[in-house]
Amino acid sequence: MFSNILQTNTTQPADSTVNIVENIGETIGELADMPVKDILALLAENALHIGLKVLAAIVIYSVGAWLIQRVKKLLRKIMTRRNVEASLSSFILSFASITMTGLLLLVTIQTLGVDTSSIVALIAGSGLAIGMALSGTLQNFAGGMMILFFKPFKVGDYIETQGYEGTVHSIQITTTVIKTTDNKTIVLPNGGLSGSIINNYSTSEKRRCDWDISIEYGSDIEMAKNVLLEIVGRHKKVLQEPDKPFVALKSLADSAIIITCRVWVKREDYWDTFYAVNEEIYKELPKRGIGFPYPQMDVHIKNN
Structure with missing residues (x-):
């Protein structure tokens, strides 16, 4: 009865607003007929149950946050040891941190008794819509990852590609910036750059x-x-x-x-x-x- 209000049902979909109001009204009516002693006992029982869930959620989140920091430090050491490009290293750390923190939040919310299936579905749907809207950007992003991983050139190299030539000034996630000999700044999308012919004069x-x-x-x-x-x-x-x-x-x-x-x-x-x-x-x-x-x-x- 009273626990139906204090606890969240993890297997059934939420009732409509009208049904929720009706249930609250029925519960209040039942409470009015109960002795005060029974009401206090019921409150104590549900408070203990909810308190244990909150405590478990706090412990899970604290331990998870500590583990995330340890994993990030380990990743940073590995990439430093292998001389990974600064831009790629920063992206990997940020992506890993966001992903692990998101999973930790879902686990913590589920520990409290909240059904997370609707949240996951919402995130998946939003990701699909964003991916379709940003298909060109995602292509440049993938190209940037390939350039940073396979390293056909690096910052400071003199390259010729797509009708341009100059010194690589920076390699970003979606674009590469080169400086020509007459000090022009050329911004090249990584999607096309990763699939084009690149003449790197600095390899020898x-x-x-x-x-x-x-x-x-x-x-x-x-x-x-x-x-x-x-x-x-x-x-x-x-x-x-x-x-x-x-x-x-x-x-x-x-x-x-x-x-x-x-x-x-x-x-x-x-x-x-x-x-x-x-x-x-x-x-x-x-x-x-x-x-x-x-x-x-x-x-x-x-x-x-």
């Missing part, structure tokens, strides 16, 4: 500089090759390993002979060497009698 300590030089037909090929070797040989930043400077006739184009020149340099010396050699080639070859051709077109006029 050395890079190869390539030049394709067009010279006039009739020029002395050996002279041109020797001049190019002299130019790159004067640069202290040009390396002799893994290969020595290489010069060869690459192709015979419509209006020019194409000579290719390849040298290896340290990654940080790439652009300085590339631009400096470009300038010297332009200045030195004409001094040796080797000219650069202009686009030409032969026009034949026929008189009828």
